Amino acid sequence: MIRVDDLSHAYDDELVLTDVTLRLPRGQVTALVGPNGAGKSTLLSAMARLLSPDSGRVLVDELAVADAPADVVARRLAVLRQDNRVAARLTVLDLVRFGRFPYCQGRLRQEDHRVVAECLDYVQLGELRDRYLDQLSGGQRQRAFIAMVLAQETDYLLLDEPLNNLDMAHATAAMQLVRRAAEELGRTVVVVLHDINMASCYADRIVGMREGRVTVQGTPAEVMREEVLSDLFGLTIPVHRVGGHLVGMHWAPGPVPAAAG
Amino acid sequence: MLLAVVSVLSLSIGVVPIPPADLLSPTPQQWQLLTVSRIPRLLAVLLAGAAMSVAGLIMQRITQNSFVSPSTSGTVEAAVLGVLMATLLLPGASLTAKMAVAIVTAVLGTLVFLQLLQHIRYQDPVVVALVGLMYGGVISAVTVFLAYQRDLLQLLEIWQTGSFSAVLAGQYEPLYLVLVVGALGYLFADRFTVVGMGREFATNLGVRYTAVLYTGLVVVSVMGAVVVVVVGAIPFLGLIVPNVVSLFLGDHIRRTLPATALAGAGFVLGCDVVGRTIRFPYEIPVATVAGVIGAGVFVWLILRAAQRTAP
Numbered sequence: 001m002i003r004v005d006d007l008s009h010a011y012d013d014e015l016v017l018t019d020v021t022l023r024l025p026r027g028q029v030t031a032l033v034g035p036n037g038a039g040k041s042t043l044l045s046a047m048a049r050l051l052s053p054d055s056g057r058v059l060v061d062e063l064a065v066a067d068a069p070a071d072v073v074a075r076r077l078a079v080l081r082q083d084n085r086v087a088a089r090l091t092v093l094d095l096v097r098f099g100r101f102p103y104c105q106g107r108l109r110q111e112d113h114r115v116v117a118e119c120l121d122y123v124q125l126g127e128l129r130d131r132y133l134d135q136l137s138g139g140q141r142q143r144a145f146i147a148m149v150l151a152q153e154t155d156y157l158l159l160d161e162p163l164n165n166l167d168m169a170h171a172t173a174a175m176q177l178v179r180r181a182a183e184e185l186g187r188t189v190v191v192v193l194h195d196i197n198m199a200s201c202y203a204d205r206i207v208g209m210r211e212g213r214v215t216v217q218g219t220p221a222e223v224m225r226e227e228v229l230s231d232l233f234g235l236t237i238p239v240h241r242v243g244g245h246l247v248g249m250h251w252a253p254g255p256v257p258a259a260a261g
Numbered sequence: 262m263l264l265a266v267v268s269v270l271s272l273s274i275g276v277v278p279i280p281p282a283d284l285l286s287p288t289p290q291q292w293q294l295l296t297v298s299r300i301p302r303l304l305a306v307l308l309a310g311a312a313m314s315v316a317g318l319i320m321q322r323i324t325q326n327s328f329v330s331p332s333t334s335g336t337v338e339a340a341v342l343g344v345l346m347a348t349l350l351l352p353g354a355s356l357t358a359k360m361a362v363a364i365v366t367a368v369l370g371t372l373v374f375l376q377l378l379q380h381i382r383y384q385d386p387v388v389v390a391l392v393g394l395m396y397g398g399v400i401s402a403v404t405v406f407l408a409y410q411r412d413l414l415q416l417l418e419i420w421q422t423g424s425f426s427a428v429l430a431g432q433y434e435p436l437y438l439v440l441v442v443g444a445l446g447y448l449f450a451d452r453f454t455v456v457g458m459g460r461e462f463a464t465n466l467g468v469r470y471t472a473v474l475y476t477g478l479v480v481v482s483v484m485g486a487v488v489v490v491v492v493g494a495i496p497f498l499g500l501i502v503p504n505v506v507s508l509f510l511g512d513h514i515r516r517t518l519p520a521t522a523l524a525g526a527g528f529v530l531g532c533d534v535v536g537r538t539i540r541f542p543y544e545i546p547v548a549t550v551a552g553v554i555g556a557g558v559f560v561w562l563i564l565r566a567a568q569r570t571a572p
Contacts, residue, residue: 050461074467081461087325088457088512098455101466106451106515132511149465 001025002156002190007046007056009039016042017053018212024205026155029182029189031199034209035233040192041082041160043209047190048079048158060156074102077156078149082164082192086133092144093129096120099151119151123177139170146177150185157181159191163198171195175202196237200224201245208232220246264527271306271530272299274537297430305433306425306533306547307526309488309495312439314525315518316484317499318506319446322457322514323477324378327507328390328563330499331371331485335393337494338400339370340486341420345404349411360435360490367482367489370400375478387563423493424546425533436491439484443522446480450514453477457512495529495548497555502528504562 004022016039024030032040045051047058049065058065065073096119100112120126123143133141163171179202181187193199199206206223208216216228224246229237237248273279279291317330331337343366347359374396408417452473455463463470502525510517532550
C-alpha cells in the first residue's frame with residue numbers, strides 16, 4: 001500500500017499540494033485525474049521521491065521513500081515522467097538494461113539478461129532492440145520506456161501522463177499494457193491521466209484532484225457521475241453507459257453550472 | 262592498427278632520423294635517443310590525446326550537451342590560471358604542487374561554468390558552447406593580465422599552446438595520473454550515461470545524481486589540468502573526437518569510452534607527426550595543427566546540428 005500523509009508543497013509561495021492524505025491499495029490500477037494545475041504530477045513526483053515536499057511523508061509498504069537508500073527504493077517503485085526527451089543516443093536494449101541498474105549496477109548477470117529480454121517481448125520491441133531511440137516513433141519510444149520501468153521489477157509503478165503525444169491506437173495499446181502489468185505481473189500502478197474515459201475503462205480506482213487537494217476518490221462507478229465530474233472539472237459532462245463502461249462526453253458539455261464557477 | 266603505424270612513424274621522425282627498420286635493433290646511441298626523447302614523447306602524446314578526448318566525452322554526457330568540452334567551458338583556462346598563480350606565489354614549488362593547484366582551480370572554474378549553465382535561458386547547445394568560449398575568454402584575460410604584469414607572457418605560452426617538443430624522460434611522468442582517473446571514469450561509465458538522461462531518470466534508477474555529477478566534474482578537471490601543466494592546452498580535441506565517435510557508436514559511455522580514448526590518441530599523434538614534418542627540421546606546435554583541423558571539424562559539427570534542429 002502507498003500511504004500519503006499530510007503532504008503539502010509550494011512552488012514560489014504558491015501552494016500546489018495542500019494536506020493530501022491518501023491510501024492506495026496494492027494490486028490495483030489507480031488513476032489520478034483532475035484539471036491542469038491540480039497537483040497530480042507534483043503528487044506523483046513526491047510519491048516517487050523526485051521532489052521533496054515541504055511537509056508530510058510518503059510510505060510505500062512502510063518504506064519512507066524520502067529517507068530510504070536510493071537503490072532500495074529503486075527496487076520497490078519505478079517512475080516514468082511525462083517528458084522523455086532523449087538527450088542521448090542509446091539503443092532500445094541499452095535503455096531497458098538500465099532498468100536492471102538497481103540490481104546489478106551495470107554488470108548484468110544471466111538473470112538480468114533474461115528479465116530484459118522478457119520485458120522487450122512484453123512490449124513487443126524485441127525486433128527493434130538495436131534501434132536507437134531517436135529512430136523510433138513516439139509510440140514505440142513510449143513502449144521502450146515502459147519496458148525499462150517493467151524491467152525494474154518493482155511492486156509499484158508510477159506513470160505520469162504516459163499517453164501524452166500518443167495517437168488513439170498507441171494510447172489504447174499503452175493502457176492495455178498497463179492493465180496487463182497489473183493483472184498478469186501483479187504490479188500496483190498509479191497513473192496520471194487526462195482522459196477520464198481512459199481512467200473509467202482501465203482503472204480500478206479513480207482519485208480526483210483539484211487545486212492541490214484530493215476532492216473525490218472511489219471506483220469508476222462512484223466517480224463517473226455528472227455531479228462529481230462537474231465539481232472536479234467545472235464543466236457539465238453528460239455520463240452514459242456504453243458497452244458496459246461509463247463514458248463522460250466531455251467533448252459535448254452542457255452549460256457550466258453556477259456552483260462550480 | 263593505424264595507431265601502431267603512426268606510432269612507429271613518430272618514433273623514427275626527428276632531427277636525427279631513426280629508420281623504422283632500426284627500431285627493433287637500435288644502436289646504443291639510437292637507444293638513448295629513443296628512451297630519453299622519442300618514447301616519452303610518444304607516450305605523452307597518446308596519454309594527453311586520450312585524456313582530453315575522454316574528458317570531453319564525460320563532460321558532454323553529464324551536461325547533456327554535445328558542444329561542451331574542457332576547452333569550451335573554462336576548465337583549461339582555469340587550469341592555466343592556476344598554474345600561473347602557483348608559479349607566482351610559490352616560486353619554488355614542484356611540478357606536482359603546481360599541478361595540484363591547477364587541478365583545484367580547474368574544478369572551481371568548471372563548477373562556476375555548470376552554475377552559469379543553469380541560469381542560461383536558451384539551452385540551445387550552440388549558445389551554451391558560445392557562452393563557454395566567452396567565459397573561458399574572461400578567465401584567460403585575467404591570466405594574461407597577471408602574466409603581463411609579471412613579465413611572464415612567454416611562460417604562459419607554454420601552457421596555452423600545447424606542444425610535445427619539450428617532452429623528455431623524467432618530466433612527463435605526471436601524465437600517468439590520467440590513467441588512474443581514466444580508470445575511475447570507466448568504472449563510473451554507466452552512472453555517467455544514466456546521469457546524462459536527466460536527474461529524474463537517474464533518481465528513478467537509484468543513482469545519486471549530484472554525487473555522480475561531481476565525480477564526473479573532478480575526473481574531467483583532473484584530466485584537463487594534468488594535460489595543461491605537462492604539455493599545454495590542445496584546442497577542440499575534447500569537443501570533436503567524442504562527437505565524431507558518437508556518430509558511429511552512440512552515447513553509451515561504456516561502449517564509447519575506449520574508442521574515444523584511442524581516437525583521441527590517434528588524432529593527436531597524427532597532428533604531432535604532421536607538425537614535426539611540414540617545416541622539418543623545425544616544429545609547429547601540436548596545438549596549432551589541432552586547432553586548424555579541429556576548427557574545421559567543429560564548424561562542420563555545428564552546421565550539422567543546426568540543420569538537424571531546424572529542418
